[in-house]
Amino acid sequence: MQKINKVVVIGAGLMGSGIGYVIGNAGAEVTLVDIKEEYVKSGMSRIKYDVKEGISRGKMSPAEGMKLIKRFSTSIDLADACKDADLVIEAVFESMEVKKQVFGTLSENAREDTILATNTSTLSITAIAEGVKNPGRVIGMHFFSPVSAMKLIEVISGKETTPEVRDTLMEFSTEIGKTPIAAKDSPGFLVNRLLLPMLNEAMRASEAKEATMEQIDALSAGVHKFPAGPFLLADNVGLDVAFHAMKTLENAFGECYKPAASLTKLVEDGNLGMKTGKGFYSYSKDEETKVEEKIDGEFNILRILAPMLNEAFKLIDEGVATEDDIDNAAMLGARFPMGPFALTNKFGAKAVLKYLMDLEERLGKCYTPSPSLVKLANN
Numbered sequence: 001m002q003k004i005n006k007v008v009v010i011g012a013g014l015m016g017s018g019i020g021y022v023i024g025n026a027g028a029e030v031t032l033v034d035i036k037e038e039y040v041k042s043g044m045s046r047i048k049y050d051v052k053e054g055i056s057r058g059k060m061s062p063a064e065g066m067k068l069i070k071r072f073s074t075s076i077d078l079a080d081a082c083k084d085a086d087l088v089i090e091a092v093f094e095s096m097e098v099k100k101q102v103f104g105t106l107s108e109n110a111r112e113d114t115i116l117a118t119n120t121s122t123l124s125i126t127a128i129a130e131g132v133k134n135p136g137r138v139i140g141m142h143f144f145s146p147v148s149a150m151k152l153i154e155v156i157s158g159k160e161t162t163p164e165v166r167d168t169l170m171e172f173s174t175e176i177g178k179t180p181i182a183a184k185d186s187p188g189f190l191v192n193r194l195l196l197p198m199l200n201e202a203m204r205a206s207e208a209k210e211a212t213m214e215q216i217d218a219l220s221a222g223v224h225k226f227p228a229g230p231f232l233l234a235d236n237v238g239l240d241v242a243f244h245a246m247k248t249l250e251n252a253f254g255e256c257y258k259p260a261a262s263l264t265k266l267v268e269d270g271n272l273g274m275k276t277g278k279g280f281y282s283y284s285k286d287e288e289t290k291v292e293e294k295i296d297g298e299f300n301i302l303r304i305l306a307p308m309l310n311e312a313f314k315l316i317d318e319g320v321a322t323e324d325d326i327d328n329a330a331m332l333g334a335r336f337p338m339g340p341f342a343l344t345n346k347f348g349a350k351a352v353l354k355y356l357m358d359l360e361e362r363l364g365k366c367y368t369p370s371p372s373l374v375k376l377a378n379n
């Protein structure tokens, strides 16, 4: 297995600095690269803050903290910085154009055996690898935010990625204290493919006045033990991020994945959730969130869960990952109380199938049950 001692992280933003910290903490040398000195400086400030926190919480001694900081160097010259790297992890803006430009520089300047990983959340690994010399070394390494706390890394093989590169990255991910889960290159990978349609369904249900967002959030988080209700979670993730990720699914799989009208409107108006002070809820002191009128009647949580469970079965139909890996990814990457297959067992496959068939009758083909769910329920 290829040894990884020198790592270059490109993009010193939220994810790049978190990734750099976790890798430096595990003992590798890290070079943090961005396009301007001020950006690498602010990335390093975040890393130093994490080290200080680590020291004050007794996770490391001040001497260990100093040693950790010394493992970092910074650069604004990617062509030079990547020359000697064993692994490069790209965490720049989520734009195919920008990522292609970065991978072009890596292709020209890094060693031919350097593993080239991307932290993209939504873009195709196969497309990013196009035009790169030796594309078998290009792979997805999808961390979750906040990087130091979230255990999951989705390790995504593109069409050309070699099994050796995947295995090396799986082992390295374990060495840095994470839980890697391998999946095929498919829009949304595992976690976003499950989570985003669930948020979107909650929005559609609320638009149709089947329940208020407060009711749906309270039922999801309070009764069913999801870490947060879908509206609060969407506000937290950032409505622009959720919107663009849904758009990726829509472009790949068609109109059933169209972002909900309420999400689209909020994004168009610049209300992006907690970071702008207003999203589905209001976070400014002067403006209270108007609690929507309570809607009478029972809201069945399957209204938002069943379409998500259906996505999990579609992932099986499409051969993207195994049931266990999908369950673990949902728990580790989205903090679901249990994975979709365990949830299907809890509700009963027959009940989930029946609920989806009713939805299909009421709302159309977007709710057609997947073949493997039908098979399981009829067994």
Ligand SMILES: NC(=O)c1ccc[n+]([C@@H]2O[C@H](COP(=O)([O-])OP(=O)(O)OC[C@H]3O[C@@H](n4cnc5c(N)ncnc54)[C@H](O)[C@@H]3O)[C@@H](O)[C@H]2O)c1
Residues within 6 Å of the ligand: 010, 011, 012, 013, 014, 015, 016, 033, 034, 035, 039, 090, 091, 092, 093, 094, 095, 098, 102, 119, 120, 121, 122, 142, 143, 144, 145
């Ligand atoms: N934010 C999340 O929760 C999250 C989670 C998982 C994956 N991601 C993915 O991680 C990547 C980075 O996201 P982020 O939230 O850290 O973004 P960010 O905006 O905080 O940071 C991006 C950084 O990349 C730098 N950059 C842009 N072009 C560059 C180039 N050509 N060379 C070097 N540096 C360049 C920018 O200056 C910026 O500092 C995206 O692909 C995103 O989809 C984000």
